[in-house]
Amino acid sequence: MALLEVSDLSVTFLRRGRRDVHAVDGVSFAVDAGETLGLVGESGSGKSVTSLAVMGLLPSRGIRISGEVTFDGRSLLRLKDKDLRDLRGRDMAMVFQDPLSSLNPVVPIGTQVTEVLVRHRNMSGNDARREAARLLDLVGIPDPERRLKEYPHQLSGGMRQRALIAMAVACEPRLLIADEPTTALDVTIQAQILELLKGLVREQGTALMLITHDLGVVAGLCDQVNVMYSGRIVEQADRRTLFVLPRHPYTTGLLGSIPRLDSAEGAPLQPIPGSPTDTLPWPSACAFAPRCPRRLEVCTTVTPALEPDGPRWLRCHNPVPAEEAAAVGAEGRREVAG
Numbered sequence: 001m002a003l004l005e006v007s008d009l010s011v012t013f014l015r016r017g018r019r020d021v022h023a024v025d026g027v028s029f030a031v032d033a034g035e036t037l038g039l040v041g042e043s044g045s046g047k048s049v050t051s052l053a054v055m056g057l058l059p060s061r062g063i064r065i066s067g068e069v070t071f072d073g074r075s076l077l078r079l080k081d082k083d084l085r086d087l088r089g090r091d092m093a094m095v096f097q098d099p100l101s102s103l104n105p106v107v108p109i110g111t112q113v114t115e116v117l118v119r120h121r122n123m124s125g126n127d128a129r130r131e132a133a134r135l136l137d138l139v140g141i142p143d144p145e146r147r148l149k150e151y152p153h154q155l156s157g158g159m160r161q162r163a164l165i166a167m168a169v170a171c172e173p174r175l176l177i178a179d180e181p182t183t184a185l186d187v188t189i190q191a192q193i194l195e196l197l198k199g200l201v202r203e204q205g206t207a208l209m210l211i212t213h214d215l216g217v218v219a220g221l222c223d224q225v226n227v228m229y230s231g232r233i234v235e236q237a238d239r240r241t242l243f244v245l246p247r248h249p250y251t252t253g254l255l256g257s258i259p260r261l262d263s264a265e266g267a268p269l270q271p272i273p274g275s276p277t278d279t280l281p282w283p284s285a286c287a288f289a290p291r292c293p294r295r296l297e298v299c300t301t302v303t304p305a306l307e308p309d310g311p312r313w314l315r316c317h318n319p320v321p322a323e324e325a326a327a328v329g330a331e332g333r334r335e336v337a338g
Contacts, residue, residue: 001073002030003207004054004175009067011046011053023049025231025282026067029224033174036201036208038222038239040215040254044276046231047211048097051177054209055094056084071175090120093173097180097211099160103152109136110148113167120171135166140192158185165193172204179211194221215258219243227251230279230287237312245326247309247319249294252328286317294318 011024024046031037039047052058054069056076069076071092076084088094096102104112113135114128123131129148136144139162152160165181178197182190198221200206210222218225218239225242227235227250235248246252253272274291281287282303289299298317306315320328 001070002032003072004031004209005068005070006030006050006054007068007070009050009053009069010065011049011058012064014062014064022231022282024053027226027228027231027233029226029233029236031175031207031209031224033207034201034205035224036197036210036222038218038225039209039211039228040213040218040225041228042213042276044230045228047228048179050228051094051179051209051211055088055092055177057094089116089173090171091173092175092177093168093171094177095161095165095168095179095181097183099157099164100152102164103160105152108149108151109155109163113148113163113170116167116170131170132166135170136163139163139166139169139196140189141166158189161185162189162193165196169196169200172200173206175207175209176200177209177211180213181210182212182214182217197221215243215254227254230276230282232282232287232315233306233313234288234315235312236306236314241311245322246328247312247314247322247325248316249292249318249320250288252320252325253291255328286315294320 007028009024009027010022013021013023015021027046027050029037039050041047049058053065054076056079058065065077071087110129110132113132114125117123117128117131118125132148133144136147141147141159141162147155147159155163161181161183168176181197182193185193194217197208201208210218212218222239224238226233227248229250235242235246235251242251243255246255256270257272259269272291278290279287280289280300284303285301286292286299286304289295292299296318302317304315304317306313309319
């Protein structure tokens with residue numbers, strides 16, 4: 001049994017007088033100790049809602065959650081709030097996407113970092129403060145003793161993000177969910193943070209669930225990758241398979257849209273046409289069909305199932321042929337090698 005198992009998870013936002021929104025629709029995956037799983041997709045694909053459902057952080061009203069989420073054999077969706085609070089911060093932790101709204105604006109950074117140490121590691125105030133300073137230094141915040149006394153608005157966006165990461169790794173959690181953990185960081189600090197996350201996975205056996213738009217980060221960090229679109233997984237494979245031979249048109253679109261340093265001067269970018277809101281309902285079609293260059297008539301009338309396709313799982317009526325996928329994968333091989 002994997003450390004975290006998600007089976008047929010669905011999250012629906014109920015709107016009075018309007019059509020319900022299926023933010024996550026039948027998602028299944030597993031993450032084992034010492035493994036890194038990547039969730040990839042555009043904004044609105046359901047990645048963050050999936051992570052919030054796993055952590056039990058979605059509101060209790062106006063929402064319907066179904067399926068199963070199991071952590072170390074315990075059903076998280078059935079746990080009482082008290083038991084879930086005991087797990088969060090100690091065994092499960094999350095780095096949120098927006099540090100400004102995730103940190104309390106009227107509480108010093110030091111108090112917010114030491115809180116988790118006192119609550120879950122039973123440290124005294126002085127010991128917790130020394131450990132908090134060490135954690136801030138670990139994630140690359142200069143002069144950590146002074147920063148502990150400062151408020152979130154006194155820190156730059158990158159420093160706030162690093163403070164959140166320090167809070168998340170304080171108890172060496174068994175499962176760490178990182179939602180765009182390097183978005184606000186410069187390249188040097190980004191590399192430092194990714195090395196820190198790698199160290200947690202390698203040395204502590206932490207299971208890491210990484211949510212990101214940055215396929216370069218995925219190529220260098222993840223073992224398994226799930227590509228999500230409009231609430232469902234459309235391609236699921238190990239890192240090398242996905243980058244070297246992508247088969248879903250959405251996956252190849254994501255890889256093809258990455259700007260390349262070795263491109264000819266003036267070469268046009270290759271964006272995916274349309275926007276993530278240009279979708280068809282999954283119950284009667286492929287949601288990606290309006291944007292897909294390979295769509296067939298069946299794509300607009302029949303829901304594609306997630307089925308095995310060699311070393312991957314694929315949800316597509318007309319996948320990219322192997323020779324075309326190999327051409328896109330030539331760039332993917334460079335990503336993985338780098």
